[in-house]
Amino acid sequence: MSSAADRSKNYLNEESGLWSWLTTLDHKRIGIMYMITVMFFFLIGGVFALLIRAELFSVGPTVVEGAAQYNQLMTFHGAIMVFMVIIPGIPAFLGNFFLPLQIGAKDVAFPKVNLMSWYCLIIGAAISFYSLFFNGADTGWTFYTPYSIETDNGTILLVLGAFVMGFSSILTGVNFVATTHRLRAPGMGFFQMPLFVWGLYSTAILQVVATPVLGITLLLLAAEKTMGIGFFDPALGGDPVLFQHFFWFYSHPAVYIMILPAMGIISELITTFSRKVIFGYKAIAFSSVGIAAVSFFVWGHHMFVSGQSQLAGVIFSFLTMLVGVPTAIKTFNWVATMYKGSIQFQSPMLYAMGFLFLFTIGGVTGVMLAVMAVDVHFHDTYFVVAHFHYVMVGGTLMAIMGGIYYWFPKMFGKMYNEFMAQLSFLFIFVGFNVTFFPQFILGAQGMPRRYFDYLPAFEPLNRVSTVGSWLIGIGFLIGLYVIVSGMLKGKKAPDNPWGAKTLEWQTSSPPPHTNFHEQPVVTGGPYEYR
Amino acid sequence: MSTVNKPRSEGGHAFHFDNAEHEFETSKFGIWLFLCTEVLMFGGLFVAYFLFEHKFPETFIEGATYLDWKFGAVNTAVLLLSSFTMVLSIYYAQNNKTKQCVNMLFITLGCGFIFMGIKYLEYMHKIELGLLPGEMFSFTGEVGASNLGLYFSTYYMMTGLHGSHVLVGMGLIVWCIVRARRGEYNSKYFTTLECVGLFWHLVDLIWIYLFPLLYLVD
Amino acid sequence: MSGHHIIPFSVYRNVLLALLALTILTVAVAKPVSGFDAGVFNFLIAMGIASVKAGLVMAFFMQLKYDNKLYLAIIVSTVLFLALLFGIVMIDWASRAPVMSTL
Numbered sequence: 001m002s003s004a005a006d007r008s009k010n011y012l013n014e015e016s017g018l019w020s021w022l023t024t025l026d027h028k029r030i031g032i033m034y035m036i037t038v039m040f041f042f043l044i045g046g047v048f049a050l051l052i053r054a055e056l057f058s059v060g061p062t063v064v065e066g067a068a069q070y071n072q073l074m075t076f077h078g079a080i081m082v083f084m085v086i087i088p089g090i091p092a093f094l095g096n097f098f099l100p101l102q103i104g105a106k107d108v109a110f111p112k113v114n115l116m117s118w119y120c121l122i123i124g125a126a127i128s129f130y131s132l133f134f135n136g137a138d139t140g141w142t143f144y145t146p147y148s149i150e151t152d153n154g155t156i157l158l159v160l161g162a163f164v165m166g167f168s169s170i171l172t173g174v175n176f177v178a179t180t181h182r183l184r185a186p187g188m189g190f191f192q193m194p195l196f197v198w199g200l201y202s203t204a205i206l207q208v209v210a211t212p213v214l215g216i217t218l219l220l221l222a223a224e225k226t227m228g229i230g231f232f233d234p235a236l237g238g239d240p241v242l243f244q245h246f247f248w249f250y251s252h253p254a255v256y257i258m259i260l261p262a263m264g265i266i267s268e269l270i271t272t273f274s275r276k277v278i279f280g281y282k283a284i285a286f287s288s289v290g291i292a293a294v295s296f297f298v299w300g301h302h303m304f305v306s307g308q309s310q311l312a313g314v315i316f317s318f319l320t321m322l323v324g325v326p327t328a329i330k331t332f333n334w335v336a337t338m339y340k341g342s343i344q345f346q347s348p349m350l351y352a353m354g355f356l357f358l359f360t361i362g363g364v365t366g367v368m369l370a371v372m373a374v375d376v377h378f379h380d381t382y383f384v385v386a387h388f389h390y391v392m393v394g395g396t397l398m399a400i401m402g403g404i405y406y407w408f409p410k411m412f413g414k415m416y417n418e419f420m421a422q423l424s425f426l427f428i429f430v431g432f433n434v435t436f437f438p439q440f441i442l443g444a445q446g447m448p449r450r451y452f453d454y455l456p457a458f459e460p461l462n463r464v465s466t467v468g469s470w471l472i473g474i475g476f477l478i479g480l481y482v483i484v485s486g487m488l489k490g491k492k493a494p495d496n497p498w499g500a501k502t503l504e505w506q507t508s509s510p511p512p513h514t515n516f517h518e519q520p521v522v523t524g525g526p527y528e529y530r
Numbered sequence: 531m532s533t534v535n536k537p538r539s540e541g542g543h544a545f546h547f548d549n550a551e552h553e554f555e556t557s558k559f560g561i562w563l564f565l566c567t568e569v570l571m572f573g574g575l576f577v578a579y580f581l582f583e584h585k586f587p588e589t590f591i592e593g594a595t596y597l598d599w600k601f602g603a604v605n606t607a608v609l610l611l612s613s614f615t616m617v618l619s620i621y622y623a624q625n626n627k628t629k630q631c632v633n634m635l636f637i638t639l640g641c642g643f644i645f646m647g648i649k650y651l652e653y654m655h656k657i658e659l660g661l662l663p664g665e666m667f668s669f670t671g672e673v674g675a676s677n678l679g680l681y682f683s684t685y686y687m688m689t690g691l692h693g694s695h696v697l698v699g700m701g702l703i704v705w706c707i708v709r710a711r712r713g714e715y716n717s718k719y720f721t722t723l724e725c726v727g728l729f730w731h732l733v734d735l736i737w738i739y740l741f742p743l744l745y746l747v748d
Numbered sequence: 749m750s751g752h753h754i755i756p757f758s759v760y761r762n763v764l765l766a767l768l769a770l771t772i773l774t775v776a777v778a779k780p781v782s783g784f785d786a787g788v789f790n791f792l793i794a795m796g797i798a799s800v801k802a803g804l805v806m807a808f809f810m811q812l813k814y815d816n817k818l819y820l821a822i823i824v825s826t827v828l829f830l831a832l833l834f835g836i837v838m839i840d841w842a843s844r845a846p847v848m849s850t851l
Binding site: 555558559562563565566569570573574576577580581584585594595599603606607610611613614616617618621624625727728731734735738739741742743745746747748 | 754755757760761763764767768771774775778779780781790791794795797798801802805806808809810815816818819822823826827829830833834837838841
Binding site: 100105106107108109110111113170173174175177178181182183208209211212213215216217219220223224227228229230231233236237238242246514 | 544545546547552555556557559560563564566567568570571572573574575578581582585586589663664665666677679680683686687691
């Protein structure tokens, strides 16, 4: 079944027409649909971000009329980026495409469930955007009680939309855990799996265990808004901080859902572009699972000043510092991999190195925030905003971009324009630091987050930050051009342009519908460069 | 490759599995993972129950007096019986006895109807008395605790979420009946029955805990 | 399906009878029903009986006894995570400054 004639057929051209895509069960096509969807939502969330920064360019109203409109902007920027971009971004797109390929399988365990998870994302997003017709939501993406109960607008629709999107995440998680356990090729034990798979596997466990708690939390919020059940209402004996406990029990592991797959990508990029076996494979693998486990113990570090007891705060502060340890282990191992490697500076590697620099800053500032005495001053200031943008954008987004360019030739059988990709990186990297580094300073000086306006003394740094946001915008627009023009008219790519060793590079670019022309049999580790 | 294109009832399987056994075991694994998510979702409610019950023990004791333990006990027996008949439907399928398999599924469905019927009666009785959740609590009789609304919020959220899962389970059983009558389940293939069965047992398991916690508290 | 263990009808029947008997026991040791009062142990006994029933359903009806031990590990770890959420919120509530609500 692997004659030369068959190699002209691949997953892209095997069937045509919109309907064949919307009803596909092929994990690669579903991955591409997620790619387009997530990029579309990223564009919208990005426009909201530019509007926020435009508003904050000057003291007083600049582009919006007042606080009410601004609060909607910042709520939607957060909700879109969290639920529609960063959580599905890597697992549902690159994970869907490459998990089966990297373990030598022909598809994920449950292809129909896979398609269903995409529809959950679309429907959930539609419900969320529908709330805009009712003045949206102005609570911040975290929906804290009691304001989220009292506010009278489209909040409940956004909450319901998030609930449906949670199902998308759960279904992806179930699929990936089952796939990793049950569909590995002969010879591929857990310790022969690429580290991207370890990252996706740890993430999938989090998606399965943490997301349902968000589900019940959102249901309780909806019930309180519609029926006044009183779980979060002191007048009935409830506790508004209980909402925060429930909410962050999911949402802290959620941020590791966002970063673990990204770290998996970085492991792939660094080893391939250093042409050297990864340093400390088992340490990185165990760290992934370790981070996933410890992530459940630290949620209260979002609540140091919410009214939870000091004892609880001390416990959370200590546990939070523990989670920095496996993260640091990974970072040291990546750098050690590069040491005495033969480094290739193509754009995927630029993004990987950008990740190392930016994620380290983000991670270290996270440890700063873990210190309760420090957090008391920094909570709800721009310091926190800068911290999480460094890890989520400087971390996860850098990794997605690196992954897209790395796997571009495999997904589309074409090469992208390397020069333009590097230009895009430059704008994004510089623009990112110009936007967010000043925010550390602003936060330390006391500028509160989520505020429509600020004191005049904060204006100069806010202006710098806004200019930075324009640079980021240009960078991503160039990136969009690189990806689209590459897809349409890129040069034909070989099966393995980077000389990488993992299984996806042993099949054609783009892969055939059943992934491999012959059943792969694994005889060694994933990174045997020397 | 010859087993891939055969129908499931003849030992066929999807192309990405090695054989039918591989597909069956993987499907079971997937359902167990999904059950895990259900346990966590209900678990959040159980956590809330334990927290509030610990904080307001008198409220919960008083609230429970408005629940009739006999209805709860009957419902417990009904669900246990339905788990039994569900598991028997698989037993008969494994022994290639389609008619008995379908009959067991019908009895399971019937148990579901009885359960929901009794729940409906219980709810109607409470609504008439004004024993409603949270702010809607409007009972006009004498009460000891001042926040009985919180107890009934817990009651309605837990039994309501459970009841909605019973309804979903009943829908899934109807689908199984349709397929079983078409002769799709036999000793070679009964995966759907197994998966729906596991879901149904979970619904039973949750009620096994709900019954003492809500009805028998003192 | 080869390698498939068919559990005999009698096992299922006996499990059902045991479950129904335990349900009667549940009711018999409940204070609102029979007045059986063992203080704080009432709750523990009720949860214990419920857990035995749950164990029977899981072991025989859901066939955990005959399956991959991984599934059992998954369920057990799930319960442990919930216990964590409960435990830490309890610590929080227990260690707050005195005034928490007017109730």
